[in-house]
Amino acid sequence: MSTTQVARPITDAEIDQLCINTIRTLSMDAVQAANSGHPGTPMALAPLVYTLWNRVMRFDPQDPIWPNRDRFVLSNGHASMLLWSLLHLTKTQAVNADYEILGQPSVTLDDIRRFRQLDSKAPGHPEYHWVSGVETTTGPLGQGVATSVGMAIAQKWLAAHYNRPGFELFNYNIYAVCGDGCMMEGIASEAASLAAHLGLDNLCWVYDNNHITIEGNTRIAFTEDVATRFMGYGWNVLRVGDANDTDRIEHALEVFRNTNGRPTFIVLDSHIGYGSPHKQDTAAAHGEPLGEEEVRLCKRSYGWPENAKFLVPGGVYERFASGIGARGAEARQEWTKLFEAYRTAYPELATAIDQMQRRELPAEWDRNLPVFPADPKGMAGREASGKVLNVLAQNIPWLLGGSADLGPSNKTLLTDTDAGDFQADNPSGRNLHFGIRENAMAAIVNGLSLSKLRPFGATFFIFSDYARPAMRLSALMELPAIFIFTHDAMGDGEDGPTHQPVEHLASLRAIPGLVVLRPADANEVVEAYRYIMQLRHEPAVLTLSRQALPTLDRSKYAPASGVARGAYVLADAPGGNPDVILIASGSEVSLAVNAHETLLAEGIGSRVVSMPSWDIFQHQTQEYRDSVLPPSVKARLAIEQASTFGWRQYVGDSGRIIGMKTFGASAPLKELQRKFGFEPDQVVAVAKELLGRE
Ligand SMILES: Cc1ncc(C[n+]2csc(CCOP(=O)(O)OP(=O)(O)O)c2C)c(N)n1
Ligand SMILES: [Mg+2]
Numbered sequence: 001m002s003t004t005q006v007a008r009p010i011t012d013a014e015i016d017q018l019c020i021n022t023i024r025t026l027s028m029d030a031v032q033a034a035n036s037g038h039p040g041t042p043m044a045l046a047p048l049v050y051t052l053w054n055r056v057m058r059f060d061p062q063d064p065i066w067p068n069r070d071r072f073v074l075s076n077g078h079a080s081m082l083l084w085s086l087l088h089l090t091k092t093q094a095v096n097a098d099y100e101i102l103g104q105p106s107v108t109l110d111d112i113r114r115f116r117q118l119d120s121k122a123p124g125h126p127e128y129h130w131v132s133g134v135e136t137t138t139g140p141l142g143q144g145v146a147t148s149v150g151m152a153i154a155q156k157w158l159a160a161h162y163n164r165p166g167f168e169l170f171n172y173n174i175y176a177v178c179g180d181g182c183m184m185e186g187i188a189s190e191a192a193s194l195a196a197h198l199g200l201d202n203l204c205w206v207y208d209n210n211h212i213t214i215e216g217n218t219r220i221a222f223t224e225d226v227a228t229r230f231m232g233y234g235w236n237v238l239r240v241g242d243a244n245d246t247d248r249i250e251h252a253l254e255v256f257r258n259t260n261g262r263p264t265f266i267v268l269d270s271h272i273g274y275g276s277p278h279k280q281d282t283a284a285a286h287g288e289p290l291g292e293e294e295v296r297l298c299k300r301s302y303g304w305p306e307n308a309k310f311l312v313p314g315g316v317y318e319r320f321a322s323g324i325g326a327r328g329a330e331a332r333q334e335w336t337k338l339f340e341a342y343r344t345a346y347p348e349l350a351t352a353i354d355q356m357q358r359r360e361l362p363a364e365w366d367r368n369l370p371v372f373p374a375d376p377k378g379m380a381g382r383e384a385s386g387k388v389l390n391v392l393a394q395n396i397p398w399l400l401g402g403s404a405d406l407g408p409s410n411k412t413l414l415t416d417t418d419a420g421d422f423q424a425d426n427p428s429g430r431n432l433h434f435g436i437r438e439n440a441m442a443a444i445v446n447g448l449s450l451s452k453l454r455p456f457g458a459t460f461f462i463f464s465d466y467a468r469p470a471m472r473l474s475a476l477m478e479l480p481a482i483f484i485f486t487h488d489a490m491g492d493g494e495d496g497p498t499h500q501p502v503e504h505l506a507s508l509r510a511i512p513g514l515v516v517l518r519p520a521d522a523n524e525v526v527e528a529y530r531y532i533m534q535l536r537h538e539p540a541v542l543t544l545s546r547q548a549l550p551t552l553d554r555s556k557y558a559p560a561s562g563v564a565r566g567a568y569v570l571a572d573a574p575g576g577n578p579d580v581i582l583i584a585s586g587s588e589v590s591l592a593v594n595a596h597e598t599l600l601a602e603g604i605g606s607r608v609v610s611m612p613s614w615d616i617f618q619h620q621t622q623e624y625r626d627s628v629l630p631p632s633v634k635a636r637l638a639i640e641q642a643s644t645f646g647w648r649q650y651v652g653d654s655g656r657i658i659g660m661k662t663f664g665a666s667a668p669l670k671e672l673q674r675k676f677g678f679e680p681d682q683v684v685a686v687a688k689e690l691l692g693r694e
Contacts, residue, residue, distance in 0.1 A: 007303065015319050016246060019054065020046045021302045022089065022316045024275070027081035028298060029309045030115035030122065032289045037116060037124065040273035040285025041079035043298070044243055045177065045208055048268060049082050051249045052175060052206075053090065053324050056257075060328030061092040061320075064106070064133045065099060067357060067452075068172050068335050069328075071135045071151050075144025075178040076208065077125040078287065082177075083134065084112055084122040089312070090320045092133040094121075097537075099358060106132040113310055128450070128477045136450055137477050140469055142185030145205055146440045147470075148176040149191040150447015150455075152203035152263070153422065153432070157400065157453065160428035162349055167342045169335070169353070172202070173257065179208040180218050183226055187469075190440035195263045196234035197435075199424030203263040204256040208243075210272045216283045230265040243270035261424070275301040356398050356452045359480060359536045365395045366530060372522035374553035381544030381586070382486040384522035386411030388529045389456075389484075393419065393430065396533070400448070401456030401482070402432030404441050409546075410458040410486045438463050442470030442483070449479040454533075460492075461485035461501045461543050464508065474539035475513040481539040482532060488518065489587055489641035490676070491546035496666030506645040508541055509614050515540040517613045519563065520570075520589030522551045524612055527563035531616070543586065547669060550590045557593070562610065566617025567628055571596050573605025580635040580687050583609045583650055588639040588658075588678065595683035606687060607633075611650075635690040641678055656686050 027042035053059070057070040074083050086092075087107040094106045107121045114120040121131050125139035135151070138144035151174045158170040182188050195203055207226065211218045230237050236259045240248045249268070256264035273285025275298045290298065296306040305311065343350035355362055368391050372379065393399050393414045400414075400422070407413045414430050422429035434441040434457065441457045448455035459467065464485050474481045490500050508516050515538050517528040525544065532540040552570070554560060562568025571593055572578065580599070584592040592608045599606045609628055611617060617625065629636070629650065636655035638647040644659035651657055658677050665672060673679055688694055 015315055016050065018313055019089070019316050019319050020050045021304055022312055023050060023082065023085040024302065025299060025304055025308075026085045026088075026112055026310060026312075028290060028295050030081050030084070030112050032292065032295055033113060034116040035289055037081065037289070038078040038287050039081070039290055040212075040276070040279065041076060041179065041208065041210075042081045042085070043276070043285070044210060044270040044272050044274045045079060045082055047244050047246050048177065048206060048249055049086060051246045052253065053086055054320060055250050055323065056253050057175065057324060058172065058328060058331045059324060060332040061090040061325055062329060063101060063332055064092050065095055066332045066335065067353070068170055068331075070172050071148070071174040073136055073138065073144045073148045073151070073174065073176040074126055075138050075148070075176050075182045076141070077138030077144065079177075080122070080124065080126050081115065083126050084115065087131070087133045088112060089316060090324055091317065095132045097129075109310060109312070136446065137473055140473070141179075141181035142187040143443055143470060143473060145176050145178050145182050146187045146191035146443030147447040147450065148174050148203060148205070149195045149200065149440065150444035150449075151451050152195065152200040152447075153198065153444065154448050154451030154453050155202050156198075156200065156427035157422065158451070161397070162353060164342070164346060167338060167345070169339065169342060174203050176203075176205045177208065178205055179210070180213050180222060183207060184222055187439040187443060190437035191443065192230065192233050192235065194435060194437060194440060194444070197424070198422070199261045200263045201260050204253070204266065205263070206266045206268050208270050209267050210270045210281075212272045212281065212283055212286060214283055214286055227265075227267050234262055235265040236262050237265045237267065239267045239269070241269050243268050244274070277301065352397060359452065361533060362396060365392070365533065367395050369526055369530065371526070372551045374555070375551040378548045378550040379522045380546060380548050381488070381519060381522075381525055382409070382411040382546060383548075384525035385484060385486070385529075385542065385544050386413070388526050390415060392529060392533065396454060399454045399456070400430040400432065401445065401458070402434055403458035404434045404438045404463070405436045406459055406486075407431070407433070409460070410484060412456065412458040412484055438466035439470070442467035442474070445481045445483070446470055446474050446477065446479055449474070449481045450477070454480070454482070456482035456484055458484040458486070460499065461488040461504055462499050464501070464504055464541070468507070471508070471514065471539065471541070472511055475511050478513065478537040479539055480535045480537065483539065483541045484544065485541060486544045487546040488543035489545065490664050490672045491587065491669060493667055493669040493672050497663040500664035501642065502660045502663055503643045503645065505543065505640070505642040509646060513538055515613060515615050516543070517541065517563070517616075518543045518586040519612050520552070520584070520586055520610050521549050521560070523554060523560035524563050524610070527560045528612060531564050545587045547587070549587055552590065552593065563612050564616070565620050565624065566613040566615065567609050567611035569607055569628055570610040571608040573600075573607055577605060578607035578633055579605045580637065580690055581607045581609055581629060581633055582637050582639065582683065582687065583611050583629075584639040585611050586640070588641055591678060591680060591683060592639055594680040595687060598680060598684050599687060604687070604691065604693070614646075635687075637683070637687055637690060639678070639683060641676070656690055658683065658686060
């Protein structure tokens with residue numbers, strides 16, 4: 001297969017063209033074989049990605065996780081065949097979850113032949129974790145470019161903290177390729193605005209300006225002047241009028257590298273399905289196979305053997321090896337030497353970099369975590385969170401983050417005097433100000449996490465909806481990102497139903513692999529953080545109350561360390577034989593405890609189960625789960641100021657749920673608690689009903 005039937009190239013330009021056409025034809029053949037996929041954009045953008053990878057990027061295919069590599073984000077993820085072709089042709093190596101290089105290729109020609117098939121390393125869209133060399137999962141348009149802003153922030157931050165005179169350890173760039181879809185999505189606008197504000201001159205987006213989306217020409221829905229928009233944000237805007245002009249592309253990328261103080265946006269005019277006699281410049285080239293005959297005609301137009309399939313002509317692998325392969329290897333080897341010298345000069349900083357890369361925590365990361373004394377008045381969840389976060393920030397130097405303009409309410413500001421604010425003129429700051437951009441915030445948090453920092457993002461729980469698409473990707477990518485959501489129920493009563501989450505817990509609990517925690521008091525907040533910080537491959541959501549919650553007396557009730565098991569018996573019936581089980585989370589736990597005491601005084605044995613996390617509980621042994629919720633006890637009552645959706649699994653058919661079946665209302669919290677049944681008397685009444693003791 002690898003012997004050439006193509007006219008033997010002589011000049012450099014001819015070899016370049018051969019490589020470009022290899023990317024094009026592999027893409028067409030793979031889509032044709034899969035009978036699904038997106039051929040047109042890879043055909044158009046092959047010259048771009050070839051130029052970027054083989055002439056410009058510092059990336060070593062032998063070590064695709066080398067920390068100072070340039071990052072490549074394919075935000076128009078449907079064009080995944082570009083990436084599979086590149087990873088294959090550069091012979092990029094596979095890496096496992098323990099960050100070991102396995103000595104086998106990331107993407108084989110067989111994977112490409114089995115594009116979009118089960119277990120192929122050439123899936124439909126770029127999947128981080130699944131295919132080595134993919135820097136972030138893309139497919140939901142706009143996410144990739146927004147994530148790239150997080151990567152760019154991370155590079156600036158790493159450079160500010162770890163570079164030293166003579167040791168420029170971190171100086172990499174971030175390249176993202178995007179299309180009309182990404183440009184239309186709001187998340188890209190949020191991210192672009194912030195990127196320019198922060199002066200991220202390490203960030204370059206290339207916009208595939210082909211005027212085509214699925215429904216046809218962009219004139220039907222997208223007629224804005226994108227270039228002017230980006231100028232308005234403050235980007236350096238360049239234009240390359242011909243996507244086949246590799247010299248102009250290279251020049252534009254050089255201008256990017258020499259631009260200081262602002263990110264670069266390259267408008268690249270291209271022809272989707274380039275070379276296809278019947279489909280070029282039409283939506284038909286976007287998302288379906290070209291057809292056998294059209295593939296042949298395209299190959300003819302490229303001067304390619306018409307019937308050859310999955311052909312990699314002689315000289316192509318070698319061209320990549322002497323381009324990105326040689327440049328990347330040299331850059332990495334130099335860096336490795338530099339890092340060894342750095343290790344001698346700055347051993348502590350080097351250790352920190354090592355730990356970060358492996359997602360390990362520094363020694364004594366949980367030093368000085370507070371223990372809160374019992375207090376009936378107590379403390380708001382967000383207040384406790386702020387205290388814990390600030391202690392953790394002192395112990396974990398690469399913990400950083402911020403809020404979408406709600407820092408003072410979310411209590412997420414790192415007040416330690418040297419934390420500082422991340423700004424263009426202070427890239428070492430650990431307080432990020434995302435502005436009111438929750439969508440981009442969550443994607444940026446992913447970008448920071450992909451860069452091995454430990455990031456958090458925050459807003460009111462109600463607005464987690466705006467962050468959810470990127471949070472879904474955090475889970476899919478198995479990133480230990482942290483989302484801190486305060487005002488988690490009706491605590492902000494007077495703000496009314498627009499500000500009162502109802503379905504959000506259910507919705508986030510439904511995301512596979514996302515750990516959702518709703519702690520009941522200040523000490524559960526501590527334990528929730530203790531659990532979250534040790535996660536290496538799962539994102540976590542912490543939902544916290546706005547209002548003060550009693551700090552439970554842990555000498556009377558079970559210790560808060562039970563949080564680590566997702567649910568635990570907080571208070572029990574005499575002899576551990578409950579008539580009824582009250583299960584609650586967050587602000588409703590102290591309510592359950594109140595009801596429990598009343599029931600006890602009336603001779604009814606109740607058990608209170610604090611259940612901060614369904615997800616963690618579901619991962620415990622059956623034996624443990626049965627010890628908390630004995631199958632023989634059918635009288636069960638769940639209490640949670642949120643949608644009842646899903647609670648049936650814990651209370652069973654004969655159980656009851658005090659929760660929300662409607663939106664909330666605008667009124668002081670106390671009135672809302674009465675209206676919606678979140679008062680001790682009502683809990684007691686339902687418990688008695690369950691036992692037939694009205
Ligand atoms: C958030 C989101 N909405 C919709 C889609 C479905 N979709 C995939 S590609 C596409 C059209 C994209 O057009 P463009 O970015 O211009 O890509 P091109 O066809 O030019 O490669 C759409 C609507 C998606 N992947 N993500
Ligand atoms: Mg397009």
